[in-house]
Amino acid sequence: DQQVKQNSPSLSVQEGRISILNCDYTNSMFDYFLWYKKYPAEGPTFLISISSIKDKNEDGRFTVFLNKSAKHLSLHIVPSQPGDSAVYFCAAHGTYGGSQGNLIFGKGTKLSVKP
Amino acid sequence: DVKVTQSSRYLVKRTGEKVFLECVQDMDHENMFWYRQDPGLGLRLIYFSYDVKMKEKGDIPEGYSVSREKKERFSLILESASTNQTSMYLCASSSSGTSGRPTDTQYFGPGTRLTVL
Numbered sequence: 001d002q003q004v005k006q007n008s009p010s011l012s013v014q015e016g017r018i019s020i021l022n023c024d025y026t027n028s029m030f031d032y033f034l035w036y037k038k039y040p041a042e043g044p045t046f047l048i049s050i051s052s053i054k055d056k057n058e059d060g061r062f063t064v065f066l067n068k069s070a071k072h073l074s075l076h077i078v079p080s081q082p083g084d085s086a087v088y089f090c091a092a093h094g095t096y097g098g099s100q101g102n103l104i105f106g107k108g109t110k111l112s113v114k115p
Numbered sequence: 116d117v118k119v120t121q122s123s124r125y126l127v128k129r130t131g132e133k134v135f136l137e138c139v140q141d142m143d144h145e146n147m148f149w150y151r152q153d154p155g156l157g158l159r160l161i162y163f164s165y166d167v168k169m170k171e172k173g174d175i176p177e178g179y180s181v182s183r184e185k186k187e188r189f190s191l192i193l194e195s196a197s198t199n200q201t202s203m204y205l206c207a208s209s210s211s212g213t214s215g216r217p218t219d220t221q222y223f224g225p226g227t228r229l230t231v232l
């Protein structure tokens with residue numbers, strides 16, 4: 001059963017506009033969430049994270065919002081640039097069972113930013 | 116600067132061959148991970164290790180084994196490669212922080228694209 005879901009496999013946005021990538025999770029024990037960005041033929045790189053005690057974290061053009069009651073987080077990119085075109089993975093972490101330290105990844109959303 | 120390296124970027128092997136994928140990190144991280152990435156399936160955890168000589172199964176360990184003889188090196192072994200193991204393999208590492216609990220940010224290597232014919 002998928003604990004971290006990215007329901008949109010792809011997203012296309014015009015350069016300069018806002019990109020919104022969504023992620024839902026099912027396990028209320030998750031206490032930390034991360035976004036990774038991956039270009040083809042490269043490993044994922046860490047982008048931004050948020051702790052469950054916060055509802056917003058901002059870093060330059062990237063903002064992550066967390067809605068704990070809805071078990072939903074989103075990544076906003078403003079303004080979007082062609083270099084942002086990549087696959088974005090949402091990941092969650094929780095201290096439970098034998099999985100301490102393990103990240104649970106969503107399936108990814110491929111963002112295309114068109115000039 | 117954080118550095119995770121993987122021995123090969125591209126690898127082509129034949130069915131039944133034994134395959135070794137090597138991963139080295141230079142950050143003195145305690146924790147190391149092996150994932151595979153397939154289209155539509157995201158990143159799936161194969162094995163992980165929290166310490167030297169220690170290993171734990173991830174979500175899809177079947178057909179794989181691992182070795183961690185030194186802190187900086189984590190090897191993934193395909194004992195007898197099969198075509199369904201054609202995939203992108205990603206190694207990652209993370210630190211444990213002062214509490215001993217693995218911290219959350221994992222640093223990834225560039226990946227190895229393995230093709231099994």
